[in-house]
Amino acid sequence: MSRSPDDIPGLIQQAITQNIEKYGLHVQYVFASEDTPSFIYTIGMTDIGAPELLMFSLPPQAVYEAIGQLYQEMRMGQRPKDADRITDLWSVPMILESVDSEDAAQYTLQAEAYYHGKGLKPVYKQMVWPDTHGKYPHQYGFDKTLRASQPYLGKRHPRLDDDCGVEYFSRH
Template sequence: MTITAPKLDVMGSACRCIICHDYGDRDRLGNSELRTIVHVKEYGWSVVLIAPRDGLPGWAFTTGLWHSHRSPELAVFGLEPYDMQTIVNNLGDHAAAGRPLTAGQERRDATERHAVLLRPIHDRWYDRLLVEALRFYRRPPLPFLQVVWPDEGGRYPWQSGSDPRLSAAQPSLWLSPDTHPRGSWTS
């Protein structure tokens, strides 16, 4: 009989996701959680697509990268759904292949269209924008990175001369909600 050590989360304790830990409610999991479990077991992660709503652009994020590969989960905002899903899946493939994803990296392997920059997401945004991931992991903290894309001139939203539409399409989630510029993402 082989005994394997439990997967550890960012705090060094055993993984607390709904795959690794029985919370006693598996018979009451919804279709979303069940689909996520199947995707994580089969592919290593799942991608959640959120449609535009309440004046906000859509977004996409992963659930399961941390469970399967000890890689930060990813979120991208404001692009077409197919493009967002492609970006997080490409980066997930790189993480699964042993090419780590870390805050501050500019990656040219996420999409053929442009580079992206990875920024850490402040954990106070999780319950506002990443609820499905919280339901899967049941407790933060877990690392999330925002995949930030530049304008056509290659400038990121915080850089001088960048297209002002970037900030409307992509929140600055590395800032806490209290220090984020007021707008549609903070209301």
């Protein structure tokens, strides 16, 4: 039986449901486009009371196993579900920044569809990684050549632009 392109959304949701039923979690990888770097997000963390995670420009091989471990530790109560920092799964500390649902929804289409069908609204955190100097996207001095690779969606900290130095923010 041949399938049409119209079948694809249903097949994707079917695969997501099967992965969540089997593993408790689905990790969705999205290839880069002209406007957006590649990114990965989770579907299934909401079911254990944790935020869904969104991260940009990290190779899937480097993320899948660690995300699975993170999920299992949160599910078993070995790691707080509201963590703001992860220091023990990668070679650099990752910061988890809360993201406005509307901002996240432009990237997390499959998660939104999955949870809409369940009558739930997921909460998202962006997992951000530092540049080679240890600066994160919301910090002054973050390597501006990496900004396109890691759009900053966090709502807790304003993003500092290069034309506004520390002096500007200390006065305002």
